[in-house]
Amino acid sequence: MNLIEREDQLMIAFQNGDDTALEKIYTLLKPSLYSFVYRYTRDEQLSIDLVQDSFMKLHRYKQYYDPNKGKLKSYLFQTAYRLMITKLNRRKKWRSFLPFLTPIEKGEIDHADRLTIRDAVARLPDKQRAVILLFYYHDMTQEDIAEILDIPKGTVKSRLHKAIQSLKDELGGEFHESGSI
Amino acid sequence: MNQDPFKKETYLGMKLDEDHVEVPDFPMNPKMKRWDRLVNVLASPAKNPVEPVISTTTGFLVLKVAPILAGTALTFIQLIFFL
Numbered sequence: 568m569n570l571i572e573r574e575d576q577l578m579i580a581f582q583n584g585d586d587t588a589l590e591k592i593y594t595l596l597k598p599s600l601y602s603f604v605y606r607y608t609r610d611e612q613l614s615i616d617l618v619q620d621s622f623m624k625l626h627r628y629k630q631y632y633d634p635n636k637g638k639l640k641s642y643l644f645q646t647a648y649r650l651m652i653t654k655l656n657r658r659k660k661w662r663s664f665l666p667f668l669t670p671i672e673k674g675e676i677d678h679a680d681r682l683t684i685r686d687a688v689a690r691l692p693d694k695q696r697a698v699i700l701l702f703y704y705h706d707m708t709q710e711d712i713a714e715i716l717d718i719p720k721g722t723v724k725s726r727l728h729k730a731i732q733s734l735k736d737e738l739g740g741e742f743h744e745s746g747s748i
Numbered sequence: 749m750n751q752d753p754f755k756k757e758t759y760l761g762m763k764l765d766e767d768h769v770e771v772p773d774f775p776m777n778p779k780m781k782r783w784d785r786l787v788n789v790l791a792s793p794a795k796n797p798v799e800p801v802i803s804t805t806t807g808f809l810v811l812k813v814a815p816i817l818a819g820t821a822l823t824f825i826q827l828i829f830f831l
Contacts, residue, residue, distance in 0.1 A: 593776045602769040615774050616785060622776050684763040703754065703764050731753055734760055 570595070574639045582629050593622055596640060599705055600647055606700050607651065609689060617654065621647040637714055641707070645715045648697065687737040695730035702727055 574595055581588035597618060605614040624646050625632070632642055688696060697716055701707040709727075713720045754761045801807035 590776070597776075598771045601771050605769050606767070611772065612788065615772065619774070619776065683766075685767050688764075688767070703761075727753060731757060731760065734763075735757075738760070738763060 571638050571640060575634050578629075578632055578639045579634060582632065589622070589626060592625075592639070596643055597622075599640070600643060603644065603700055603705060604647055604651055606688065606704065607696060608655070609685075613654070617647055617651050620650050624650070638711070640705075641711045641714050644701070644705070644707075645717075648715055684734075684738070687734050690737060691730055691733055695726050695733065698723055698726040699730040699734070 574592060577588040577592050577595075581592065600621065601614055601618050604617045605611065608614055608617075621643055625643060632639065688699070691699065694716075698712055701712045701715060702709075707715070709720050709723045712723045716723070718726075796802075798811065801811055
């Protein structure tokens with residue numbers, strides 16, 4: 568039994584009343600879910616809140632998960648992604664009304680400094696960032712990403728292509744240097 | 749485009765692998781309640797919203813003069829309507 572099948576089996580056990588199964592699902596999926604949310608937001612406390620909220624939602628609405636419709640991992644990532652977008656939009660709205668709530672951000676990247684991959688990913692448009700994070704770091708298929716982000720598969724392909732191109736452009740200098748080695 | 753686009757992008761893949769995330773230890777059930785989370789957001793350090801204004805001499809002058817002008821205007825409004 569591979570890991571994905573094991574997660575799905577655990578979820579079925581949880582739906583059938585085995586509460587310890589949720590703890591096991593949490594142990595299995597927490598690291599990848601946290602990594603995704605953290606790489607997207609770069610906010611540790613927000614990422615912790617979102618992971619906890621996603622599992623609370625999974626616990627509360629466990630009967631809504633249907634293993635025939637998709638993998639548990641995709642279902643949980645979809646839940647977390649939706650919660651994250653809602654929370655970030657709400658935050659943006661509050662900050663436009665109350666600018667003094669805007670936290671101190673790290674200084675703008677000095678152009679003389681080398682752009683790190685972290686900065687380059689952070690500078691990607693939100694929609695492209697989600698696609699590249701899911702595809703590269705979480706080995707999701709384009710079908711899974713389409714399901715999580717609720718977009719057509721063709722859109723996933725084009726966003727992935729654009730994101731790769733943008734990252735190459737952002738890290739342009741380094742690409743040229745690596746090519747000359 | 750069903751194949752992995754990163755197969756050709758080995759250097760980009762190498763750069764992406766450099767980004768490691770430390771996963772902190774935290775329980776499944778949130779210890780912080782909604783109210784605590786709000787307090788956390790309100791209490792976090794925030795940037796000064798009038799900083800772009802005070803960084804220039806004109807802006808600083810406007811910031812100093814604006815309350816006086818507003819006060820004078822309010823006084824006139826009261827004089828017109830209540831006297």
